[in-house]
Amino acid sequence: xxxxxxxxxxxxxxxxxxxxxxxxxxxxxxxxxxxxxxxxxxxxxxxxxxxxxxxxxxxxxxxxxxxxxxxxxxxxxxxxxxxxxxxxxxxxxxxxxxxxxxxxxxxxxxxxxxxxxxxxxxxxxxxxxxxxxxxxxxxxxxxxxxxxxxxxxxxxxxxxxxxxxxxxxxxxxxxxxxxxxxxxxxxxxxxxxxxxxxxxxxxxxxxxxxxxxxxxxxxxxxxxxxxxxxxxxxxxxxxxxxxxxxxxxxxxxxxxxxxxxxxxxxxxx
Numbered sequence: 001x002x003x004x005x006x007x008x009x010x011x012x013x014x015x016x017x018x019x020x021x022x023x024x025x026x027x028x029x030x031x032x033x034x035x036x037x038x039x040x041x042x043x044x045x046x047x048x049x050x051x052x053x054x055x056x057x058x059x060x061x062x063x064x065x066x067x068x069x070x071x072x073x074x075x076x077x078x079x080x081x082x083x084x085x086x087x088x089x090x091x092x093x094x095x096x097x098x099x100x101x102x103x104x105x106x107x108x109x110x111x112x113x114x115x116x117x118x119x120x121x122x123x124x125x126x127x128x129x130x131x132x133x134x135x136x137x138x139x140x141x142x143x144x145x146x147x148x149x150x151x152x153x154x155x156x157x158x159x160x161x162x163x164x165x166x167x168x169x170x171x172x173x174x175x176x177x178x179x180x181x182x183x184x185x186x187x188x189x190x191x192x193x194x195x196x197x198x199x200x201x202x203x204x205x206x207x208x209x210x211x212x213x214x215x216x217x218x219x220x221x222x223x224x225x226x227x228x229x230x231x232x233x234x235x236x237x238x239x240x241x242x243x244x245x246x247x248x249x250x251x252x253x254x255x256x257x258x259x260x261x262x263x264x265x266x267x268x269x
Contacts, residue, residue, distance in 0.1 A: 001063075002183040002184065002186070004195075005182040008184075009024065012068070014069045015077060019045075021040045021043050023068070026039065033211040037053060038068070039051075042077075049082070051077055052097065053072075054098075054101070063186075080101070103122045105122075112188050161182055165180065166179060167179045168223045170223055170224065172229050173229055175201070177202075178199065181241070193208040195208060206241060208236075213259065228257075237252050
């Protein structure tokens with residue numbers, strides 16, 4: 001099922017033994033468009049400290065009550081490496097976080113999450129730390145074997161959903177609006193669509209654009225270029241933010257743009 005990132009901001013984050021805070025924003029990578037971390041504001045519990053929580057540690061979500069449950073204890077979160085204050089997050093820092101929590105890193109495979117499509121299995125794939133709460137803190141500069149193999153590569157490009165919200169959308173023949181929201185798949189944590197607000201250009205109609213249809217992004221100029229004409233986008237099936245996105249609607253959308261569907265591509269993986 002697809003959920004609005006904008007609506008998920010403010011959701012309560014629940015550890016196995018109590019509440020730890022609320023969702024402040026999300027960090028995604030700009031290559032696979034997958035949420036890599038929930039940025040959690042711990043409020044008064046940790047004196048306003050923000051922590052990164054991977055979807056790997058998400059156990060379940062109650063969408064009606066707006067609560068995301070974790071397979072972590074409060075102690076584990078409290079003792080986790082302080083990373084978010086040191087943006088941009090380096091691959092080495094991510095490796096330290098993965099080692100601390102005892103899960104396999106998400107990078108290095110052909111899938112969204114390692115070799116697979118879903119984050120959960122990575123929690124049980126690492127034998128290194130059976131009980132992270134009892135493990136010693138990872139010393140600064142420590143790397144895992146897999147991290148050492150990737151040090152020569154560039155650090156991952158983690159982007160904030162808050163940062164990208166408001167980016168201008170440029171079609172072949174002019175601007176069509178701006179990024180208003182994102183829709184995330186609650187199984188894979190992949191951002192399936194950018195929600196585009198056409199503003200005054202088209203009476204505020206909202207449309208969906210899949211990341212695969214983006215031609216280029218200028219992070220410096222805060223703009224997104226799509227390989228489409230304005231009229232083509234104008235005639236696309238309208239998105240209603242007050243209704244759940246059905247598979248029938250998605251099918252019509254992909255057929256309209258003559259694009260292969262992501263669910264067929266996922267089934268082939």
